[in-house]
Structure formats: C-alpha cells, structure tokens
Amino acid sequence: MKLKKLRTRNHRVVLNRSAGGDIGISFFLILMGLFMFLPMYYVIIQAFKPLDELFMFPPRFYVIDPTVENFKDLFSLLSDSWVPFSRYIFNTVFITFCGTFGNLLIASLAAYSLAKLHYPGRNFLFQVIVLSLMFHSTVNQVTHFIILSAFGWIDTLLSVIVPAMATTIGLYLMKQFMETSVPDTVLESARIDGASEFRTFWIIAMPMVKPAWLTLIIECFKNLWNTGASIYIHSEELKTFNYAIQQIVAGGIARSGAGAAATVVMMIVPITVFVFSQSQIIETMGSSGMKD
Amino acid sequence: MSQKTATKRPVQRSEMSKAQWTWKEIKRNKTAYFMVAPFMILFIIFTVFPVVLSMVLSLTDFNMLQLPHWLGTENFSRLFLDDEIFILACKNTLIFAAITGPVSYLLSLIIAWFINELPPKIRAAVTPIFYAPSISGQVYLIWKTLFSSDSYGWVNATLMDLGFISTPVLWFEDADYVMGLCIVVALWTSLGTAFLAFIAGFQTIDRSMYEAAAVDGIKNRWQELWYITLPTMRPQMMFGAVLSITQSFGFGAIVTALCGFPSVDYAAHTIMNHLDDYGGSRYEIGYASAIAVVLFVVMITCNIVIKRALSKVGE
Numbered sequence: 143m144k145l146k147k148l149r150t151r152n153h154r155v156v157l158n159r160s161a162g163g164d165i166g167i168s169f170f171l172i173l174m175g176l177f178m179f180l181p182m183y184y185v186i187i188q189a190f191k192p193l194d195e196l197f198m199f200p201p202r203f204y205v206i207d208p209t210v211e212n213f214k215d216l217f218s219l220l221s222d223s224w225v226p227f228s229r230y231i232f233n234t235v236f237i238t239f240c241g242t243f244g245n246l247l248i249a250s251l252a253a254y255s256l257a258k259l260h261y262p263g264r265n266f267l268f269q270v271i272v273l274s275l276m277f278h279s280t281v282n283q284v285t286h287f288i289i290l291s292a293f294g295w296i297d298t299l300l301s302v303i304v305p306a307m308a309t310t311i312g313l314y315l316m317k318q319f320m321e322t323s324v325p326d327t328v329l330e331s332a333r334i335d336g337a338s339e340f341r342t343f344w345i346i347a348m349p350m351v352k353p354a355w356l357t358l359i360i361e362c363f364k365n366l367w368n369t370g371a372s373i374y375i376h377s378e379e380l381k382t383f384n385y386a387i388q389q390i391v392a393g394g395i396a397r398s399g400a401g402a403a404a405t406v407v408m409m410i411v412p413i414t415v416f417v418f419s420q421s422q423i424i425e426t427m428g429s430s431g432m433k434d
Numbered sequence: 435m436s437q438k439t440a441t442k443r444p445v446q447r448s449e450m451s452k453a454q455w456t457w458k459e460i461k462r463n464k465t466a467y468f469m470v471a472p473f474m475i476l477f478i479i480f481t482v483f484p485v486v487l488s489m490v491l492s493l494t495d496f497n498m499l500q501l502p503h504w505l506g507t508e509n510f511s512r513l514f515l516d517d518e519i520f521i522l523a524c525k526n527t528l529i530f531a532a533i534t535g536p537v538s539y540l541l542s543l544i545i546a547w548f549i550n551e552l553p554p555k556i557r558a559a560v561t562p563i564f565y566a567p568s569i570s571g572q573v574y575l576i577w578k579t580l581f582s583s584d585s586y587g588w589v590n591a592t593l594m595d596l597g598f599i600s601t602p603v604l605w606f607e608d609a610d611y612v613m614g615l616c617i618v619v620a621l622w623t624s625l626g627t628a629f630l631a632f633i634a635g636f637q638t639i640d641r642s643m644y645e646a647a648a649v650d651g652i653k654n655r656w657q658e659l660w661y662i663t664l665p666t667m668r669p670q671m672m673f674g675a676v677l678s679i680t681q682s683f684g685f686g687a688i689v690t691a692l693c694g695f696p697s698v699d700y701a702a703h704t705i706m707n708h709l710d711d712y713g714g715s716r717y718e719i720g721y722a723s724a725i726a727v728v729l730f731v732v733m734i735t736c737n738i739v740i741k742r743a744l745s746k747v748g749e
Contacts, residue, residue, distance in 0.1 A: 157644060157645065157648040158644070158648055158652060158653065158654050158655055158657075158658055159551075159655060160654065160655075163654070163655055164551075167548045167551060170544075170548065171545070171548050171549070171560070174541070174545055174564070175560065175563055175564070177622070178563055178564050178566070178567060178622065178625070179563050181567070181573075181574075181576045181577060181580065181622065182563075182566055182567065182570070182573065182576075184576055184579070184580065184588070185573060185576045188576075188579065196586075197586060199585055199586070199591060200585075200588070200591035200592060200594075200595050201586060201587070201588045201591050203588075248472040248473040248476070249473055251469045251470070251472065251473065252469060252470045252472070252473035252474065254469060255466045255467075255469035255470040256470060259463060259465075259466035259469075260463075261459060261460065261462075261463035261466045261467070262456045262459050262460055262463075263460075264466075267470065267474065270477075270482070271477075272676075273734070274477070274481050275676050275677070275680065276676055276679070276680055276733060276734050276737040276738075277680060277683075277729075277730050277733040277734055277737075278680050278681075278683060278684030278706075278729075278733065279481070280684060280686065280706060280709070281485075281488070281709075281726045281729050281730050281733075282480070282481065282484035282485065282488070282726070283709075283713065283714075284488065284709070284713035284714075284719055284722045284723060284726060285483075285484035285485075285487045285488050285491070285723070285726075286480065286484055287713075288487065288498075288719070289479065289480070289483070289484065289487075304476065304480070305476075305480040307476055308473060308476035308477045308479075308480050308481065310477065310481070311627065313473065338465075339465040339466070339469070340465070340469070343469070360569070361627065364568075364569040364571075367571065368570075368571030368572065370571075370572070373714050384571060384572060387572060388572070391575060398579060401575075402576075402579075405570075405572060405573055405575065405576070408570070408571055408572060408573070409566070409570035409571065409573050412569040412570060412571075413562060413566050413569065413570065416562060416565065416566075416569060417562050420558060420561060420562065421558070423630060424561075424630060424633055424634045424637065425634070426634075427627075427630045427631045427633070427634030427635075427670075428634040428635070428637065428638045430631045430634065430669075430670060430673050431631075431635070431667075431668070431669020431670045431672065431673055432669055432672035432673040432676065432741075433669060433672075
C-alpha cells in the first residue's frame with residue numbers, strides 16, 4: 143500500500159484537510175466576518191467623528207480627528223429633557239437586574255425539579271416548555287395587555303419585569319445542562335446525609351451549574367437590556383434608556399453623532415458580558431440538544 | 435416503570451389502581467412540585483393562558499371597551515377574504531421566513547463549522563464578532579445610516595462616486611428594495627443562540643471518531659461533516675432549527691424601525707406588523723387575536739414539520 147505524506151499542524155497529524163479547503167474556508171470566514179463587523183465598526187467610527195466629518199462627502203470608514211464631543215452631546219441632550227437622564231439608565235438597569243435575577247432563581251429551581259426529580263407530570267411539563275420555544279412571545283402581546291391591566295400593572299415596571307421572569311429558553315438550557323453535569327450519585331449522598339431537597343439544590347446542584355447561570359443570565363439580559371418603548375408603559379419617567387436613544391436618533395441627521403454614541407454605550411455592555419462569559423456559555427450549549 | 439427517588443421508598447405499583455398510584459406519587463413528591471410551581475405559575479399566566487385567551491377572543495369582537503359579542507369564525511373569514519393587506523402580510527411573512535429561516539440556519543451551521551477549524555485562541559476572538567449583532571439591540575439602525583436616502587449614506591455616496599447612479603436612491607422608501615434590505619438586516623442580526631449551540635456541538639464531538647473515520651476511508655472534510663459530525667450533532671441541529679424558525683416568523687420590529695409604519699405600499703408589511711396595528715393601535719382585540727392565532731398555528735406547524743424532517747438527517 144502506498145503511504146501518502148500526512149499533513150501536520152503544530153507537529154500533530156491533520157486528517158482529511160486539504161490546503162485548498164483551508165484557503166477557501168478562511169476566505170469565506172473573512173468575507174462573512176466583514177459583513178458582520180463593518181456595520182458595527184461604522185457605528186463606533188461615527189460616534190467618534192466630529193460634526194464636519196459626519197457631513198463629509200463621501201462618508202469615510204475612518205476618522206481623521208477623533209473626538210468625544212458626541213458622548214458629551216448625548217449627556218447634554220438628555221439632561222435637557224424633563225426626565226433626568228439618570229432616570230432612563232436607572233429604569234433599564236433596574237428592569238434588567240430584577241428580571242434576570244428573578245428568572246435565574248425560579249427557572250433554576252424549576253430546572254432542578256424537571257431534571258433531577260421524578261414525578262407524575264414531569265415530562266408533560268417539559269414538553270409544554272419545549273412547545274413554548276416554538277412560537278414567538280410577541281404573539282401574546284395583545285392578551286398580555288388584558289392580563290396586565292387586570293393586575294393593575296399597566297404603566298408600572300412590573301409589566302416588563304414579571305413576564306420576563308417566566309422566559310423559557312433559560313430554563314430549557316439550564317435543565318439540559320443539569321441533566322448531563324450533575325451526577326445523581328452526588329445528590330443521593332447529600333440526601334442520605336439528611337439534606338432537604340431545597341438544600342441539595344442550593345448547596346450541591348447550583349454550584350455545579352455555574353456555566354448555565356451565565357447562559358441564562360445573558361439570554362435574559364440581552365432582551366431586557368434592549369427593552370425599548372413598551373406598549374404597556376406610557377409615563378415618561380418609567381421609560382428605558384433604549385427608548386431615550388430612539389428619541390435622539392429620531393431627531394434626524396443632525397443628531398446622528400449623538401445617536402451613534404448612544405448606540406455604542408448600549409452595545410458595549412452585552413458584548414462585554416458575552417466576551418467574559420463566552421467559554422462557559424459554549425460549555426452550557428454543549429448540552430442544549432433537543433431529542434426527537 | 436421504575437421510579438428512582440431517594441427520600442422515601444417508591445410505592446409499589448402492583449398493589450393499587452393507576453389513579454391511586456399516581457396520587458401517592460404526587461404526595462410523595464410534594465417538594466418537587468413546590469420547586470417547579472413558581473415558574474409554572476408565571477408561565478401559565480403569561481404564556482399558556484394568553485394563548486388560550488387569544489383563541490377564545492378571536493371568535494368575538496372584543497375591543498376593550500364594550501362587552502364582547504360572539505362572532506364565530508367571522509374574524510377569520512374577514513382576515514382571509516376581505517383583508518387584502520393581511521394577505522399581502524402573509525405573503526411577505528412567508529417570503530421572509532422562507533429566506534431568513536434556512537439561510538440563517540445554514541450560515542450559523544457553516545460559520546460555526548469553519549470557526550471550529552480555527553485554533554482555540556483565535557476561535558474565542560472571532561466568535562464575538564459574529565455573535566455581537568444579535569445581542570446589541572438597536573445597533574441594526576446603523577443600516578439606516580449606511581443606506582440613508584441622501585448622499586451622506588455610505589452606499590449612495592459610494593455608488594455615486596463610482597458613477598453607477600447620479601441621484602441618491604431612496605432605499606427604505608422604495609417598494610423594490612425594502613423587502614430585500616430588511617432580509618439582509620434580519621440575517622445580520624440572526625446569528626444568535628442557535629449559532630452558539632452549533633459551536634458547542636462541534637466541540638463536543640470526540641476526536642477519536644474522526645481518526646477512526648479516516649481509517650475507514652473518509653477522504654475529506656465534507657464527508658467527515660456529512661457522515662460523522664452532522665449525525666452526532668442532530669440534537670443541537672434540532673434545537674437550532676426550532677430557534678431559527680421561531681425567529682424567522684417573528685421579525686416585525688426590524689421592519690418598523692427601518693421602514694417606518696406602514697412600510698411603503700406595505701411592501702415589507704409582516705403578520706407581526708399587522709398584529710401590532712390592530713392590537714396596539716386600533717384596539718380591535720378580537721380581530722388582532724385572530725391574527726395572533728393564525729401566526730401561532732403557522733409557527734407551531736412549521737416547527738413540527740421541520741423537526742420531523744431533521745430527525746431523518748444521516749439515516
């Protein structure tokens with residue numbers, strides 16, 4: 143048998159990889175990377191452009207004389223509004239924190255129960271959760287309005303926070319991750335030592351699924367952080383930062399610098415959270431699979 | 435049926451009827467129900483009940499002010515027979531979903547596969563670039579600046595500079611372009627959770643499987659993908675498909691943000707926008723519920739059909 147020369151990379155044999163394929167793949171990745179990255183990059187560049195460069199023809203993909211003027215404008219524009227700027231930020235942070243924390247707490251508890259305890263109705267409950275992943279929650283927004291007004295929650299922050307606590311995607315990922323990464327034997331020995339089910343959950347299971355917390359947090363965080371003009375809230379002092387940005391951008395072309403600055407402020411937070419939790423999130427997603 | 439639970443001895447099934455046994459099991463697992471209850475209560479209030487309520491209200495003329503009257507299926511016949519804009523919205527939504535769903539799914543899969551070929555350090559640096567647009571919220575508004583209708587828009591400026599056009603094109607106000615542009619922007623924001631699930635899926639595959647496959651005569655990376663990787667990743671592919679389909683039917687906010695409401699000649703009007711219009715602005719709750727029910731049924735059906743099809747991959 144004729145032996146063919148094996149390709150190596152870092153002194154390891156590389157199987158089934160042709161050089162042509164490597165080049166093709168790199169080319170495709172770079173192309174797609176540019177498509178994804180350039181608009182993001184353009185926002186950042188716009189945010190640092192002084193006024194005369196914003197109106198330069200043709201528009202440039204670089205900035206000659208970078209300035210933080212747009213960020214300052216953003217603060218002065220918002221401080222002119224009759225609701226203080228800090229109020230919008232507080233609302234966004236408050237909604238995001240309460241909603242995410244609530245979701246983390248009750249979804250983990252439910253995930254533990256669905257993953258690790260056996261009782262009648264368990265599979266049915268999980269099937270319903272999976273079914274809920276199959277339609278978009280905005281389908282329910284009309285009836286949400288009726289329910290929220292029955293509770294008297296219209297025009298309160300509760301109308302955004304409480305429904306967000308019942309987000310199913312985090313629960314789904316948490317449950318799948320618990321199934322594979324929390325061994326039954328460990329739980330068993332905790333119970334033999336006399337720990338209650340709640341204690342077993344809190345002391346044993348929860349610390350073992352930290353990667354799943356982060357995943358649930360980012361799933362919930364990204365929606366709440368980006369809450370815009372909710373149809374359930376009309377008081378100006380309860381509106382979110384994202385809503386304030388929309389108002390600035392709606393101010394037209396003269397505001398495009400401040401608008402870009404605001405967008406940069408908004409996007410930096412979720413991206414930073416993701417970059418630091420990336421490896422744990424990917425670890426959780428490893429068990430995300432759905433069975434037929 | 436073996437029940438493995440620690441605290442107390444599982445009840446012997448043979449000693450009693452099924453109902454009695456179930457009741458005993460329920461009592462024995464009280465704590466488990468307590469644990470699942472807080473989530474389930476909120477889930478029922480904000481997800482299950484609204485769906486049921488929509489179905490009921492879709493058969494009435496409820497408008498938030500007067501007591502509802504029973505209409506039977508009148509709302510649905512009005513939707514499909516008298517509402518030309520709804521038919522247009524259906525057409526747009528189906529085009530939107532038929533393109534963004536599969537394309538975003540394949541892009542997620544292919545990019546995740548390619549990223550997986552990179553060394554771990556580079557992989558960690560590249561992943562956020564692809565994932566960032568989907569978590570950055572309003573950042574897609576930059577497309578409005580890029581495709582701005584005056585010569586300050588980058589696309590218009592470049593095309594004018596190169597001499598392809600002499601006057602700026604009104605991208606988001608031209609019925610010929612809005613749909614295509616919205617699809618591009620939707621795709622740009624679509625590498626989300628499914629994409630991460632795929633990256634993870636590729637990483638969980640055991641290297642030794644590829645070595646064994648190479649011995650068995652797998653010749654290139656495409657065969658590797660088809661015969662080994664994809665069948666092993668089927669659960670992730672299922673999960674990704676569900677998310678992609680749901681997402682592809684849910685685009686509505688992007689259209690409103692980019693094209694205004696309504697979009698020019700309703701050229702990019704989706705069922706979501708139609709729902710917003712009747713539910714959020716006109717308060718015709720009964721009629722809006724009928725729209726929601728149609729959308730709900732379409733999404734669920736599509737998901738179930740695609741799941742069936744995917745379970746045959748690699749068989």
